[in-house]
Amino acid sequence: MTIEVRDGVTVIDGRPHVLVTADYPYYRDDPSVWADRLRAMRDELGIEVITSYIPWRHHQPDADTAPDFTGRTHPSRDVLGFIELCHRLGLKLVAKPGPFIHAEVTYGGLPDWVCPSTDPGIEPLLDAEGRPSTWSDGNGRPNRPLPAPLGPAFTAKVTEWLSAVGKVVLDATTHPDGPVILMQIANEGIYTNGARSLSAYDYSASGLAFFRERLRNWYGTLEEYDRVHATTSATWDDIEPPRAWEEASIPEQMLTYADWGRFHTEYTAEIYRRWADAVGCSVPVVVNLNPPTIEELDDWLVRVRPETWQHINYGFTNWMGVVSTDPDAQARYVIAAKRAPGPNLEENWGFSVLYDESYADATTSYHQTLLALAAGATGFNVYTGAGTSGWLPDLDTAHASPYPDCAPIAADGSPTEKAPVVRVLADFFALHGEEFLECAPVTGGAFGVYSPYAGIAAWAGPEREGIPQCGEALRAFHTRMRAEGVDYALVDLETATPEQLAVHPSVTVPGGPFLHRHVQDLLAGHLATGGDVVLDGPVPALDEKLRPCTVLADALRSRSSDEAAEPDGGPVRVVSGHADAFLRKHPKRDVQYLTVLVQNDNDAPVRVETPHVSVELVSARGGAAVVRLAGGKLDDFVVKGLNGFLSSAVPASITVGDAGLTADRPADLARVHGVVRQLG
Template sequence: MTIEVRDGVTVIDGRPQVLVTADYPYYRDDPAVWADRLRAMRDELGIEVITSYIPWRHHQPEPDSAPDFTGRTHASRDVVGFIELCHRLGLKLVAKPGPFIHAEVTYGGLPDWVCPSSDPSIEPLLDADGAASLWSDGANRAGRPLPAPFGPVFSAKVTEWLSAVGKLVLDGTTHPDGPVILMQIANEGIYTNGARALSAYDYSASGLSFFRDRLRAWYGTLDEYDRVHATTSGSWDEIEPPRSWTGADSPERMRAYADWGRFHADYTAEVYRRWADAVGCSVPTVVNLNPPTVEELDDWLARVRPETWRDIAYGFTNWMGVVSTDPDSQARYVIAAKRAPGPNLEENWGFSVLYDQAYSDATTSYHQTLLALAAGATGFNVYTGAGTSGWLPDLDTAHTPPYPDCAPISADGSATEKAPVVRVLADFLALHGEEFLECGPVTGGAFGLYAPYAGIAAWAGPGQDGIPRCGGALRDFHDRMREAGLDYALLDLETVTAERLAAHASVTVPGGPFLHRHVQDLLAGYAASGGRVVLDGPAPHLDEDLRPYTVLADALGSAVGTGSGPVPGDVLEDAPVARVVSGHADAFLRAHPSRDVQYLTVLVQSDNDGPVRVETPHGVVELLSAQGGAAVVRLAGGALDDFVVKGLNGFLDSAVPARIAMSDAESQADRPADLARVGGTLRLLF
């Protein structure tokens, strides 16, 4: 009886599973209804795994009192009883102890007594200007300073909290004897700041101490540091990080910016490790990175390095806009899903008032859930599965019940019109999820990420001559590939293996003055074996230590190209893709390595009118879906098998009898409705 995360896939007792979960914030509800809400999510939504934060400020509001995990001070604090209830109801649990959780909780779930303005001994998190990083909520719009994670006083208090959760809540409740199968640490970075600019943090004394320790580890001696940076330093403590873009007319000047990006990656990894170690939980640990913003894509790429997290698994969230109407949101979503294999751990299925009225209908969330899965996610989360209506005032004074406003299970416990949509998708994945995970995306090439360039470009911004690109080159590549109807892979050049690289016919690589020696060797070998390397920029002439090294440039010779033009013709000709031939939609295809099985995902844009036709290697699939709708289709032996097609979108007043056809096979609803076939049985959802 085991649980592990294998290459981003949750494997329970040897069986890989698409991780389908729903969040339930027990701390916002009357304990008298916990059982009813959990049963509703299990029975109405088909959910077998619950996720829930464990808010520090809720369980330990006073510094001089031990955390209350059993309800001795208030029944809603009985998280031990909540976990036991999940177990009795046959539900598994992903426990999320923070210490920072956001979740629309006051001060992000931190207790007031760890705020630097309440306790001057607690060091604040600082930005590049030396100003405290603030967390603002509706109750305190001016914001309150956040504590620096490595500050000794706060670090000790966090360790006490997380250790208490581990010993008093999670010990004895983990799989296989208990329901807890995973633990999530932190939230969307550290303080929901995984996508913030590199200048946003951490310039506190403890943060800079960690930065200088990393410089010592990277460069070994001060002389080597000075050689690479063309500086003269009297001591490590004299070295200052960048605080603004002052230009970089040489590789030596670029390195200071790359160093700060590398620091952010190590800093994030170290915080995750320290906090996970403090809990000491026996089940795997995951995180939920928020996706990059458009403006700060390079900052995110420099910071988010899952390859350095050891035993901590990647996961991500979605709070970024309606992807069926916004290409920027769609690109951010795809990049987050492709950065590393892992589940979508928060998909907005319940908030229309806080975010966008489009979420009042299930179609928006369904569309985005399918996009994440098509782009590489290994699971999805319904955030939140049930509405809540009773929480202590100090937990959240900014929002009024219900929370959220339009969940699949309402705050009175009844199923809403969203419930059947969640249920049919959960059933489809329960039946086909293992096979879906075995299938690999059919791609037309790969993009190679080079984090040092992201660290430089994050500071320089767009349009700087002579400055290497990473995020901008990736976004251009994404747009070119999607315009051509091609899927793609993201590869981290510093860690990718030759075997994984060889799986792709081409790789587009940001160009610039330097590139790691082993990366140049890898790409040169790939090119010699017939792979196509497309350089988006100049060929490197230096290695990572800024010593002459031209192996890649020599290997490519006159074949050095640019990634700024259209997708190479040979890629278009060779890729067995799914391509939209009529209608405004996106299509993604996954294929099984050893069986004639494919999964087609079709994502219909909000302005589409009429049927969508998708050309696949086995023929044309035609479907009729609501505007903004989507479909997932299993193709077996070149024929239609199970599917889920969305025919209704109440937000857009779009209602059609959902239809799907391929060759001589056709299924259509007899009235405006969603249409599904799961296990060969047709379902209509009104």
């Protein structure tokens, strides 16, 4: 069996799969129930791949003792036995050794003995004001400083941990002889901080040393650095990073902020590489970035650049609000799914007490899962698949059993009302996933992310006159495109190729005083071949070294008004009801996949007009549907008719042209492989 990740898609033995997974925190349960919970997730949920963190603090609570992976100090530490159990039950596994995991585990899963307040030899992670970045465990426990990831003492300790996981746990359990098919490193950035501001870290000595080393690499000589920045520096160590926004009226001053953003790009990539290399695992490596906040969208865009990660593959999580009622949450989720191809590695299917009461019903999670897949995700995760209880006190003192409170498999092992909803989605994508991934989103354009502008805007904030924007322009572009019923793509302008740009009829680009010369060449070439470039801001007149460059300006001036390309296939319009819709089309067969996302306030039938067919559905408030259309006719589908949280219950129905199906009672309605199911 071969395992690859190609363009964000998990490929097993040459066949692409929508990666459908469920998390099970074995370390929170009594080992006597592991087998029962795994069977329940396999048989009741249709799950074939389990994900699980391997918490450092759980397996090595004492610095002077080697990690326990066999249960010699406590049965719940027998992760080797857990992995073997997965293998015997025919389940594959995504192993997640941290070193930081969050997962509501004390100190984010780090052992107490790597805390800088415990060991003064460990350098703390510092923010722009020189204050330690801290982690709160809740329940009245004081915040504790986090270790600087590049600090030498912590680097030595974390390398020992990850190397031990690699040698003792993973070497003998990876495919084809074992169940481990992927490894996830870190958590939502480094310390669940992938979406935080650029001023939040890393101003520690080790972080600043890496920053100045990168400056030397980028600029070569101090003379060139000073020329570009209009400064005078005696040594590289004289150069300070930005710590607060100061007026920057000329491009030379702006570049200081762009440099710190570029540092974050390479800093994140460096830590991912070091930690993945320390494990030395033979299977593909993924990460799980948290979606951006709207306020810190620029900070996220400049930091999250999967194109620079080499062998590290992109993935993302949820944890950002209820998308069926909050437009900002919806935008954040869509942007995370579109930033790069990759799976959703944590969708909240079990936490209502800890996050939002609406998650008590499956509909909220179901809606968000379908939105992520429609927007570009290559898989989804049920976090967590089963409720747990009985963890060791030092692992988590802030949360009560069960964890989580409303999982598809309850803490006693019984299936809840969420179980059949997960099962029908798992079955649908097990049958149609490969074809779904072959279908391309029907888009009407792309937004070009330009990292230097994001780095500047992250400090300046929105609506500053004369300051280039990126995140604000992207948010407005998202709203405009969704209002027009047109899907879109995100492209990284600094790494995009002419072939990647050519598939988009129009590319919207943030404007500003400078733009990389090769990016200007790329956009000018796109114009020359019949594409359109929409500049959201001033036309650049300089290149990245602040030398005169008007390639793009010249190309825009020479463009005729009738050269703009038309969107491929036209918009997908919701003509009645309050909903959103996305369409994917197969490049070789007459097959489309339509996803309809119904908002929480909708009480009417939803009618969607695609370029080729009209679809009408009846869904619960906050529900959603995924529909396979073959030859313009209705094929398999899933429609949500029940939402207990909103007290919304309707006989779900779907009609395409003259053909349709309706549930005979208030229920969800599905057809998979031609077999009709009513759920509820």
